Amino acid sequence: MLSPRASRLRDWALFAAAASLPAICVGVLGLRALANEADGARREVALGLSTASARLSRALDEATDSSSAALAALAIHGAPDAVAAALSGITPPFATPVLLAPDRSVLLPPRAAPPPAPAPEGCAALARTAAGPDARTRDGARRDFLARCAEARSPAGRWLWPVLALDAAEGRAVAVDQRAVAAWLEAHAAGLSEAERKATAMEVDAALSGEPRERARAALASPRPERDALVAELRRGGLDAALRARPDARGLVSWRAGASSGTLRALPDGRSAGFVIHAGSLAGWLHGDARPLSPDVRADVLAGAATAGAAGRAKGAPEVGGAPAALLPIAPELAVRLSPADPAAVERHAARGERLLVGVGAAATALALGLAALLFARMRAARRSSELRTDFVAAVSHELRTPIASVRMLSELLEEGRLAPDEHREVFEALGRESRRLGETVERLLGFSRMMAGRAAIGRAPARVAEAVAASIDTFEERNPEMPRVVRELDPAAEASIDAGQIRLAVDNLLANALKYALLAAPYRVRVARERGGVAIAVEDRGPGVARRDQRRIFEPFERADDRLSRAVSGSGIGLSLVRHVARAHGGSARVDSEPGRGAAFTLWIPGPRGPKEQAP
Numbered sequence: 001m002l003s004p005r006a007s008r009l010r011d012w013a014l015f016a017a018a019a020s021l022p023a024i025c026v027g028v029l030g031l032r033a034l035a036n037e038a039d040g041a042r043r044e045v046a047l048g049l050s051t052a053s054a055r056l057s058r059a060l061d062e063a064t065d066s067s068s069a070a071l072a073a074l075a076i077h078g079a080p081d082a083v084a085a086a087l088s089g090i091t092p093p094f095a096t097p098v099l100l101a102p103d104r105s106v107l108l109p110p111r112a113a114p115p116p117a118p119a120p121e122g123c124a125a126l127a128r129t130a131a132g133p134d135a136r137t138r139d140g141a142r143r144d145f146l147a148r149c150a151e152a153r154s155p156a157g158r159w160l161w162p163v164l165a166l167d168a169a170e171g172r173a174v175a176v177d178q179r180a181v182a183a184w185l186e187a188h189a190a191g192l193s194e195a196e197r198k199a200t201a202m203e204v205d206a207a208l209s210g211e212p213r214e215r216a217r218a219a220l221a222s223p224r225p226e227r228d229a230l231v232a233e234l235r236r237g238g239l240d241a242a243l244r245a246r247p248d249a250r251g252l253v254s255w256r257a258g259a260s261s262g263t264l265r266a267l268p269d270g271r272s273a274g275f276v277i278h279a280g281s282l283a284g285w286l287h288g289d290a291r292p293l294s295p296d297v298r299a300d301v302l303a304g305a306a307t308a309g310a311a312g313r314a315k316g317a318p319e320v321g322g323a324p325a326a327l328l329p330i331a332p333e334l335a336v337r338l339s340p341a342d343p344a345a346v347e348r349h350a351a352r353g354e355r356l357l358v359g360v361g362a363a364a365t366a367l368a369l370g371l372a373a374l375l376f377a378r379m380r381a382a383r384r385s386s387e388l389r390t391d392f393v394a395a396v397s398h399e400l401r402t403p404i405a406s407v408r409m410l411s412e413l414l415e416e417g418r419l420a421p422d423e424h425r426e427v428f429e430a431l432g433r434e435s436r437r438l439g440e441t442v443e444r445l446l447g448f449s450r451m452m453a454g455r456a457a458i459g460r461a462p463a464r465v466a467e468a469v470a471a472s473i474d475t476f477e478e479r480n481p482e483m484p485r486v487v488r489e490l491d492p493a494a495e496a497s498i499d500a501g502q503i504r505l506a507v508d509n510l511l512a513n514a515l516k517y518a519l520l521a522a523p524y525r526v527r528v529a530r531e532r533g534g535v536a537i538a539v540e541d542r543g544p545g546v547a548r549r550d551q552r553r554i555f556e557p558f559e560r561a562d563d564r565l566s567r568a569v570s571g572s573g574i575g576l577s578l579v580r581h582v583a584r585a586h587g588g589s590a591r592v593d594s595e596p597g598r599g600a601a602f603t604l605w606i607p608g609p610r611g612p613k614e615q616a617p
Contacts, residue, residue: 001275007170013245014057020290022361038349039395041349041435042323042324043324045323045324045340046324046326046327047325048297049174049283049297049326049338049339049340050326052293052294052297052326052338053326053327053336053338054329055292056195056292056293056336056338057328059292060092060094060330063092063093063094063409064092064095064263064277066092067090067091067092067095067263067275068250068254068263068422070089070090071087071090071252071265071273071274071275072250072251072252072265073404074086074087074090075264076267076273077267077268077269077389078094078200080099080107080108080110083099083108083271084097084099084108085272087099087108087274087275090275091275092275092616093278093285093290094228094281094284094285094286095274095276095277095281096109096230096275096278096280096281097109097273097274097275097374098230098262098264098272098273098274098276099271099272099440100264100271100272100273102269102270102271102464103241104240104243106227106230106234107229107271108273109226109227110183110227110228115363116251117148119149119152119153120148122146122148122478123148123149124144124146124152126141126149127141127145127152127154127160127164128149128151128312129162130131130142130145130309134227142164142168142174144432145160145161145164146161146164146165146168146174146176149161152183156311158193158196159188159191159192159196161184161520162184162185162188162200163203164179165180165184165459166200166203166204166206166207166208167203167207169181169207169208170203170206170207173540174506176211178209178210178213179211180211181207181208181212181216182208182211182212182215182216182219183215183337185200185204185214185220186216186499188224189219189220189222190222190228191228192220192295193232194232197220198478201217201220204216204217204220205217205556214444226280226281227278227303229278229280230260230276230278230280231279232362233258233259233260233276233478234260234276234533238258239255239260239262241255241257241345242254242255242257242264242269243266243272247265251265251266252264252265252274253265253266256331256332257332258331258332258333258334259278259279259303259304259331259332259334259366260274260276260331260334261276261277261330261331261334261493262274262275262277263466264469265475267476271596276305276426277330277334278330278334279303279334282301282330282334282336283301283468285472285558286301286336287297289298290521291388291596293338295341296340297338297339297340297341298338298339298340298341299336299337299338299616300339301334301335301336301337302327302334302335302336302337303333303334304333305600310553323339323340323343323344323345323347324339324340325337325338325339325372326339328339328546333374336447339578346523370402387493400438400442403435403437403438403441404438406430406434407431407434407435410427410430410431410434411431413427414427433479440565443565460497460498460499460501461497461498461500461584462494462496462609463493463495463497463498463499463500464495464604465494465495465496465498465503465528465535465537466490466491466492466494466528468498468499468500468503468504468507469503469504469507469526469528469537470488470490471500471504471512472503472507472508473486473488473507474507474527475504475508476512476515477513480515483515483522483523484523485523485528485603486511486524486525486526487496487523487524487525487527487564488521488527489525489526489527489528489529490524490527490528491528491529491530492534493530494528494529495535495608495609496534496535496586496606496607496608496609497586497607497608497609498586499585499586502582502585503604505578505582506537506578506579506582506583506604507526507537507539507604509575509576509578509579510539510575510579510602510604511524511526511539512575513539513576513602514539514541514543517543517544517597518541518542518543518544518600520543521543521599522541523541524540524541525538525540525541526538526540531605532605532606533607534588534605534606534607534609535605535608536603536604536605537603537604537606538601538602538603538604539602540599540600540601540602541599541600542598542599543599543600544596544597545594545595545596545598545599545600546592546594546596546600546604548595550577551591551592551594554592555576555577555579555580555590555592556577557574557577563596576590576602579602579604582604583605583606586606586607587607588603588604588605588607589605590603590604590605590607591603591605
């Protein structure tokens with residue numbers, strides 16, 4: 001059997017579960033809807049990127065085919081400048097016009113600066129000696145080489161001066177000015193291949209320090225000129241294989257190799273002219289003023305075996321920063337990756353939707369719980385009110401049954417003549433006492449009913465409050481002669497505008513309440529004193545007291561303190577409610593000051609005199 005507290009907790013837990021379950025279900029469905037919306041947005045972005053990729057691919061193919069046809073029909077002859085002028089009109093905007101000499105050297109694009117001066121005679125021999133086993137001759141050869149051969153290259157085209165200079169600086173066998181090394185790299189970094197740049201960067205970190213190392217790092221990190229990058233790409237072998245192949249019917253050779261693709265036409269003088277698509281030309285077109293894509297699409301050129309190879313193998317749409325992307329292969333190691341200009345837009349949209357859903361869901365859940373809690377509280381209050389009314393009916397029935405049973409028994413004794421003549425007076429007194437008790441109970445119930453309905457009218461007039469209170473005390477002592485006399489502390493000068501009958505009714509109920517709950521705590525004390533511009537009437541006992549949690553509730557109709565003593569004492573539960581109604585009818589208030597085990601003081605406060613005579617509802 002659950003205690004009342006456990007029963008309430010169980011009811012509240014069941015209510016919370018029943019009220020929150022629909023909100024949880026709606027929240028889960030909302031999250032699923034948001035996830036589907038985010039997936040749909042990603043699919044829409046991916047579809048848009050796929051469409052943009054297809055349009056870009058079509059534009060590239062159409063422009064390449066058109067330029068190839070124009071190249072086949074173009075009359076090309078003369079010096080490189082004349083050839084450049086002829087090619088500029090037919091080269092696609094994403095390609096670079098190219099003119100190759102018979103030995104495959106690049107004539108167009110031209111060098112940005114004149115070629116370096118050739119190394120002096122003897123530099124090759126000095127380089128061999130500087131790498132020899134004899135330390136004495138090796139150090140001398142290194143000093144001479146570093147002083148004379150700044151422009152020397154190996155037969156494979158690799159620059160030799162930085163290799164020997166950095167090796168000498170690291171070994172410290174030969175004195176090397178680190179600033180001179182940094183200056184050489186600043187002047188020649190543009191001509192270093194990618195492999196030379198990487199190797200030299202590792203040697204710089206080991207051999208140089210301070211400002212020279214920072215200058216050398218900055219020089220090696222600067223981008224290579226577009227011509228140098230193009231020449232390096234053409235040397236990778238794809239071009240040679242294409243030129244060795246048989247031209248097509250239009251006299252053109254085309255290739256897709258490495259990170260480039262292009263079309264060339266052999267000229268009668270052994271030169272080759274055409275155009276090449278490579279990373280630099282493609283990036284300039286995609287990021288220039290004639291950009292072929294909408295502003296909400298970002299284009300990145302991927303070049304290199306690892307990056308572009310992965311792009312070429314990718315199926316479907318990869319992701320960039322969590323957003324969809326599309327890959328357009330141009331060559332085996334060259335591709336264009338299309339992605340949203342704002343990759344986080346889809347995620348931000350989804351996050352905003354989630355925050356909105358969470359906020360709305362929390363607010364709706366709180367509102368649903370609040371409304372359900374209100375309804376649940378009202379239902380519990382209605383159930384408790386029903387229980388209290390049932391208890392009230394039972395209590396009233398008990399209070400009425402006792403005097404009715406006494407009257408009935410005494411009447412039967414008189415009717416049957418079973419009493420001696422000398423006992424008649426005692427029986428008549430008992431009949432009068434029980435009938436008065438019955439009448440008082442009925443009058444109290446009727447008064448309570450009128451007060452609850454707002455139909456009770458009181459006639460107020462200035463009077464001495466102590467007189468009405470003393471009359472009520474006299475009646476109490478007369479009805480309970482076995483109880484100790486009440487201690488009276490009545491201020492005879494305390495006056496207020498009162499209905500004396502109602503004041504007596506209130507004091508009667510307070511004394512009856514003390515008799516019920518503090519029977520063994522007599523004598524009771526009744527005080528009448530002036531307080532806060534009015535008059536306070538207090539009835540004090542030394543009984544068990546009232547718990548703080550019950551002090552406001554006991555003035556409500558049918559409410560009683562929730563303890564074993566209250567449950568053991570019979571009563572209707574309207575006495576203190578009547579006291580509060582009397583206080584409010586006089587414009588005052590009722591309160592209780594108590595601590596468990598230290599008695600209770602019930603105080604009825606009413607304001608001072610208001611005039612010769614008043615009527616209050």
